[in-house]
Amino acid sequence: MKEPSLPGTSLQRACRLLVAFCALHLSATLLYYLADSALGPPGSPEPPPRRPPPANLSLPLSRPPPPASRTRSSPASPPPPGLCPDPSPLLVGALRVEFSQSVNLEEVARINPEVKAGGHFAPKDCIALQKVAIIIPFRNREEHLKYWLYYLHPILQRQQLDYGVYVISQDGEEEFNRAKLLNIGFTEALKEYDYDCFVFSDVDLIPMDDRNTYKCYSQPRHLSVSMDKFGFRLVFKGMRISRPDAIIGKCRMIRHSRDRKNEPNPERFDRIAHTRETMNSDGLNSLSYKVLRTDKYPLYTKITVDIGSPKS
Numbered sequence: 074m075k076e077p078s079l080p081g082t083s084l085q086r087a088c089r090l091l092v093a094f095c096a097l098h099l100s101a102t103l104l105y106y107l108a109d110s111a112l113g114p115p116g117s118p119e120p121p122p123r124r125p126p127p128a129n130l131s132l133p134l135s136r137p138p139p140p141a142s143r144t145r146s147s148p149a150s151p152p153p154p155g156l157c158p159d160p161s162p163l164l165v166g167a168l169r170v171e172f173s174q175s176v177n178l179e180e181v182a183r184i185n186p187e188v189k190a191g192g193h194f195a196p197k198d199c200i201a202l203q204k205v206a207i208i209i210p211f212r213n214r215e216e217h218l219k220y221w222l223y224y225l226h227p228i229l230q231r232q233q234l235d236y237g238v239y240v241i242s243q244d245g246e247e248e249f250n251r252a253k254l255l256n257i258g259f260t261e262a263l264k265e266y267d268y269d270c271f272v273f274s275d276v277d278l279i280p281m282d283d284r285n286t287y288k289c290y291s292q293p294r295h296l297s298v299s300m301d302k303f304g305f306r307l308v309f310k311g312m313r314i315s316r317p318d319a320i321i322g323k324c325r326m327i328r329h330s331r332d333r334k335n336e337p338n339p340e341r342f343d344r345i346a347h348t349r350e351t352m353n354s355d356g357l358n359s360l361s362y363k364v365l366r367t368d369k370y371p372l373y374t375k376i377t378v379d380i381g382s383p384k385s
């Protein structure tokens with residue numbers, strides 16, 4: 074006996090067909106979606122091109138210098154004609170620094186014939202990227218200064234800087250005023266040449282790597298708190314100032330006992346706390362001093378100054 078054909082059978086078949094079609098459509102969509110999103114995650118062979126970083130971050134000056142070996146094998150894009158390349162191709166990297174042998178300055182001058190009277194140098198074959206005044210606060214540290222000149226002149230020349238070395242020597246026996254000497258150095262150096270960068274260096278600090286370039290960097294964070302006592306004003310005047318790069322663990326400091334008349338100032342924390350109130354009236358605006366003499370030695374310019382009594 075033939076089963077009676079149910080009125081719903083063809084409808085059922087049509088429904089099944091529809092469900093199958095929907096499933097097919099769904100899986101096709103799913104497959105397409107997965108294939109598309111697989112292009113997105115990192116690690117794919119050809120990620121979309123990345124946007125260049127903002128201009129201020131991409132400035133070469135704001136980057137730490139790459140290791141010397143890499144510099145030679147893959148130099149950065151060529152500099153505009155005439156300008157010295159950044160970083161300098163003359164850098165050698167880590168240096169041995171020690172203070173066991175005494176230094177003869179005549180000998181140092183002889184082995185640095187390119188350094189001109191007063192401690193000036195500019196590269197012969199290219200235009201230096203920066204004109205740098207190096208300011209050293211000073212009093213009675215002749216031995217340290219000899220080491221500094223012995224080590225720094227060759228380094229600074231390899232860094233292809235247009236530079237001058239200014240030793241600002243405080244006359245007399247009054248309290249040593251490092252900050253004031255730096256301000257004086259800034260003022261006096263600018264009278265001599267249109268420097269666009271100022272590096273303040275202690276006489277007893279020697280970098281242990283010539284990639285630690287004595288130049289100014291473009292990122293304001295380099296104008297660090299250590300500059301607060303004497304740096305702010307300079308900043309507002311649009312000057313760039315800097316200290317050597319923070320990889321200064323690579324500096325060797327000459328060991329010494331504390332000098333007379335350079336004891337820690339008991340008021341220092343209080344004064345720093347009030348910098349905001351005092352900064353506009355204390356410093357370059359009110360700088361009073363007298364240049365007693367200027368000596369142009371073969372390796373440095375020494376400016377001997379009377380800075381007056383501590384309150385002036």
Ligand code: UDP
Pocket residue numbers: 209210211212213214249251274275276277278331332333335
């Ligand atoms: N300085 C100097 N004569 C002094 C005291 C200080 O020439 O009698 C200079 C020198 O450049 C020195 C810097 O000031 O490197 C900082 O002083 P100091 O070395 O005493 O500071 P610290 O060793 O405590 O960092």
Ligand code: MN
Pocket residue numbers: 275277326329
């Ligand atoms: Mn020191």
